[in-house]
Amino acid sequence: MAPSETQQKLEELHQTIGADLEKTRRELGEMETLLRQTTAEVEKLAQREMTVANRLRDLEVNLDKYSKADIKNFYTSAQEVQMRLLMMRGQLEQLQFRQQLLKGRQSQLFEIVSALEPVVGADMGSGPRGGSDEGTDLIAAIIQAQENERLRISLQMHDGPAQSMSNLVLRAEICQRLLDRDTEQTRGELVALKGAINTTLQDTRRFIFDLRPMILDDLGLVPTLRRYVQQFSEKNKIEVNLMVQNMDARLPSHYEVALFRFIQEALNNVARHASASQARVLLDQNNGSIHVSIEDDGTGFHVNEVLSEESGRRNLGIETLRQQVESLLRGEFGIESSVGRGTRVAGVVPVP
CATH class of the missing domain: 3.30.565.10 (Histidine kinase-like ATPase, C-terminal domain)
Incomplete structure (x- = not known):
């Protein structure tokens, strides 16, 4: 094949892979948006599940206050929330797996485009373009790293301090209900509540230390x-x-x-x-x-x-x-x- 034909083929290959790279980048952007939406839905469901679990614990402590219909409704609601949460978490894992595949493909395509740049850039009169693409890719990587860190922090906040504080609220409500009924039991609950608050405080301090000592x-x-x-x-x-x-x-x-x-x-x-x-x-x-x-x-x-x-x-x-x-x-x-x-x-x- 003549040199000019070879150059033309390389230019066509460069354009094709470049277009595929841009398509992959757009798909990654759409995937990240979908991931944020799904993550938010999972967090809402997890919060709802925690609320339902607290209600069930209260129900188990005070069974005599609830009718059979109420008990049945509570357990049905809890089962529905758990199934929905399980399904959404599975969907989130699939989206994260797909995101990693797209990132791998984007990296491979970027390397091919970068390798072709010196070959096709000299004859196309456009000058070296790898620097621009590389800068864009670096910015995208930085933004993605920031988003991943924010997601990690939000999940840690939900699974750690947020859940602990929700439990503290529940225990405070138990103390409030017991206050007029059983002073000794209330005193015991308050001691346990104080211990739980101290534990939550220590966990929050460790969380802050991990973020920025x-x-x-x-x-x-x-x-x-x-x-x-x-x-x-x-x-x-x-x-x-x-x-x-x-x-x-x-x-x-x-x-x-x-x-x-x-x-x-x-x-x-x-x-x-x-x-x-x-x-x-x-x-x-x-x-x-x-x-x-x-x-x-x-x-x-x-x-x-x-x-x-x-x-x-x-x-x-x-x-x-x-x-x-x-x-x-x-x-x-x-x-x-x-x-x-x-x-x-x-x-x-x-x-x-």
Whole structure:
């Protein structure tokens, strides 16, 4: 085939794949809108289920106050809400799976378009366009990361403080009803209510700490890590050994935040996926570089298989760690793992 014909074919291929990429991006936008709507519906149903469950608990405590018809209606309503919630959660999981497939396809198409840009750009007179596409893709990735974080926070708020506070309201109502009937029982309920409030307060403080530790700004990275590791160990029943060397001086704020998030994300991955009983965190500064590593004694995995583009399995947790080290701190990221021998993730970043 003549060079001009080859160039024409490449240009046609570039246009076709570019159009497919734009179509995939539009589908992703529509999918994200549908996901937000479905997530909101799931949250409403979960709240309704919690309300119905509270009513059922009240019914079980005061059976003599309700007729058989009321009892039947309560249980029928509870069953309907649970079935609807189960169905919507299944639909949400399907949408999330479809979203991941679309993201994988978008990534593959973007790589092909980027590879063709240098070949077709020179002869098409349009100049390099990869930078624009890359910037758009980066903005989209940032927005998506923000949306994912907001979704995670909203779900944690619903499953944690919101549900706990709803239970506190119910217990307060029980105390109110008992006040004129049984003083001793009311006193016992108030003691239990006080304990529940204290537990909810501690859970809310841990939730706030996970979002943005205030002591990170006040005391710095190392004290924040010591406190976080202690809370992580207690919460997940994983023994974590933190070793810090040559980190006496404070780092710039964005460095401390990025390093803390790197360690936090790595430990979260250990808790979610590793089935580990022990982990070790190392933070060391020497020879003009900061070395950070997190390793565990968990199940491990085949690194090449998980990171392979051909497999379509993109480990978002690993990609997040890579971006934190390479993009935010201009460092080098590495990961080692094998089945049955645990996992080690590490980063080396220049001292600012």
